[in-house]
Amino acid sequence: SYELTQPPSVSVLPGQTARITCSGDVLTKKYAYWYQQKSGQAPVLVIYEDSKRPSGIPERLAGSSSGTMATLTVSGAQVEDEADYYCYSRDSSGNHKFGGGTKLTVL
Amino acid sequence: QVQLVESGGGVVQPGRSLRLSCAASGITFSNYGMHWVRQAPGKGLDWVAFISYDGSNKYYADSVKGRFTISRDNSKNTLNLQMNSLRAEDTAVYYCATGDQQLPFDYWGQGTLVTVSS
Numbered sequence: 001s002y003e004l005t006q007p008p009s010v011s012v013l014p015g016q017t018a019r020i021t022c023s024g025d026v027l028t029k030k031y032a033y034w035y036q037q038k039s040g041q042a043p044v045l046v047i048y049e050d051s052k053r054p055s056g057i058p059e060r061l062a063g064s065s066s067g068t069m070a071t072l073t074v075s076g077a078q079v080e081d082e083a084d085y086y087c088y089s090r091d092s093s094g095n096h097k098f099g100g101g102t103k104l105t106v107l
Numbered sequence: 108q109v110q111l112v113e114s115g116g117g118v119v120q121p122g123r124s125l126r127l128s129c130a131a132s133g134i135t136f137s138n139y140g141m142h143w144v145r146q147a148p149g150k151g152l153d154w155v156a157f158i159s160y161d162g163s164n165k166y167y168a169d170s171v172k173g174r175f176t177i178s179r180d181n182s183k184n185t186l187n188l189q190m191n192s193l194r195a196e197d198t199a200v201y202y203c204a205t206g207d208q209q210l211p212f213d214y215w216g217q218g219t220l221v222t223v224s225s
């Protein structure tokens with residue numbers, strides 16, 4: 001099995017850049033995915049295959065990955081970006097894992 | 108539009124069983140692998156199980172292996188989760204979600220709450 005580790009919380013002022021990290025050995029070989037979950041709602045896929053954005057996701061959300069760490073960057077963060085963010089990856093043995101989640105506060 | 112609708116949640120005593128279902132519409136269900144994901148109150152996402160598009164491959168989290176069984180009926184566009192020997196720590200909102208290879212968890216249901224309590 002493997003783990004994906006995220007910081008519990010990140011805080012930024014409106015208009016600043018927020019960076020949320022996700023670390024795990026599996027990321028050297030497998031893609032990272034990112035999900036945004038707002039209070040009381042189901043999660044939404046915001047980044048797939050490390051850095052690709054599904055249609056409808058704003059360009060200010062960007063993903064990158066290097067070595068054992070993937071990063072979700074929220075540029076010019078807005079109040080509407082406040083949410084819990086989860087990274088996810090899977091290995092070749094059918095194991096799927098979410099990170100512990102990061103609460104992004106835009107205050 | 109795509110709809111995934113879970114049902115079957117409720118309050119159950121420890122050690123008892125419960126069966127969840129997820130009805131899919133707006134997608135060609137038989138083309139999608141499917142997941143169950145749960146979220147305990149105030150906690151993070153916890154992957155539970157996956158079934159391939161044709162039901163031939165199934166994978167489980169260690170925490171539910173041997174107790175939960177995922178299945179599907181492509182003729183009815185339905186995904187199921189049979190949960191046996193339930194424990195207090197299984198208390199959570201259970202979501203079904205699509206398992207596309209490139210876009211995993213692209214579509215989610217609204218979730219169904221399972222409470223295991225005496």
